Amino acid sequence: MIKQEDIGGLILAGGRGSRMGHVDKGLQPFRGAPMALHVMLRLSPQVGDLMINANQNLAPYEGFGVPVWPDEFGDFAGPLAGLQTGLNHCITPYLVTAPCDTPFLPTDLVARLSAALQAADADLAVAVTGAGPTRQPHPVFCLLKTSLLPQLTGYLQNGGRKVDGWYADLKTVEAQFEDETAFRNINTLEELRKYEPF
Numbered sequence: 001m002i003k004q005e006d007i008g009g010l011i012l013a014g015g016r017g018s019r020m021g022h023v024d025k026g027l028q029p030f031r032g033a034p035m036a037l038h039v040m041l042r043l044s045p046q047v048g049d050l051m052i053n054a055n056q057n058l059a060p061y062e063g064f065g066v067p068v069w070p071d072e073f074g075d076f077a078g079p080l081a082g083l084q085t086g087l088n089h090c091i092t093p094y095l096v097t098a099p100c101d102t103p104f105l106p107t108d109l110v111a112r113l114s115a116a117l118q119a120a121d122a123d124l125a126v127a128v129t130g131a132g133p134t135r136q137p138h139p140v141f142c143l144l145k146t147s148l149l150p151q152l153t154g155y156l157q158n159g160g161r162k163v164d165g166w167y168a169d170l171k172t173v174e175a176q177f178e179d180e181t182a183f184r185n186i187n188t189l190e191e192l193r194k195y196e197p198f
Contacts, residue, residue, distance in 0.1 A: 002114040006093050009047035010086035011039050012079050012140060013054040013100035014071055024057050026100030028192055038103035040064055046110035048092055053082035078161050079140050087149040096143045099185060106182045112175045113143035120173035123148060129180040138183045139163040
């Protein structure tokens with residue numbers, strides 16, 4: 001298994017939050033705490049260190065006690081720009097990512113991704129739920145080698161923005177997860193209210 005201290009964690013909170021009325025999703029209150037803090041509390045025990053990618057409201061995120069980095073590439077260029085920033089600041093051989101709007105993420109996310117990555121000797125492992133017609137990849141839940149930074153930078157410089165488009169040129173493996181609700185992302189204020197009750 002990959003050692004925990006060799007894996008950095010990155011919470012992606014760099015979006016505009018347009019589907020939530022242009023508010024910062026990660027800072028929206030959910031069950032008594034900002035949504036991104038729930039993600040952090042689930043992810044931090046699984047990694048060696050942790051950072052956040054955010055493009056607005058940096059001070060509140062810095063209040064979480066971890067480094068906060070805005071995109072270095074483009075203007076709200078999507079999750080790959082956040083990933084590129086994370087790779088640029090990552091001091092470990094591996095990096096795992098999770099979006100700020102997924103407060104139920106699996107507590108064994110990193111263990112399963114790292115097991116799949118090692119078993120396949122892959123560059124990147126991505127979480128998948130379901131099978132057949134219900135199969136659903138979750139591309140922003142991934143574990144990758146930080147040595148992929150040059151490839152990602154080149155992809156972005158050439159106008160690439162789609163996560164799965166970048167994956168296409170890498171040796172990628174899927175890690176299967178049974179609990180689809182663990183990857184539920186909260187995109188709207190209606191969903192925020194819907195899942196607020198315990």
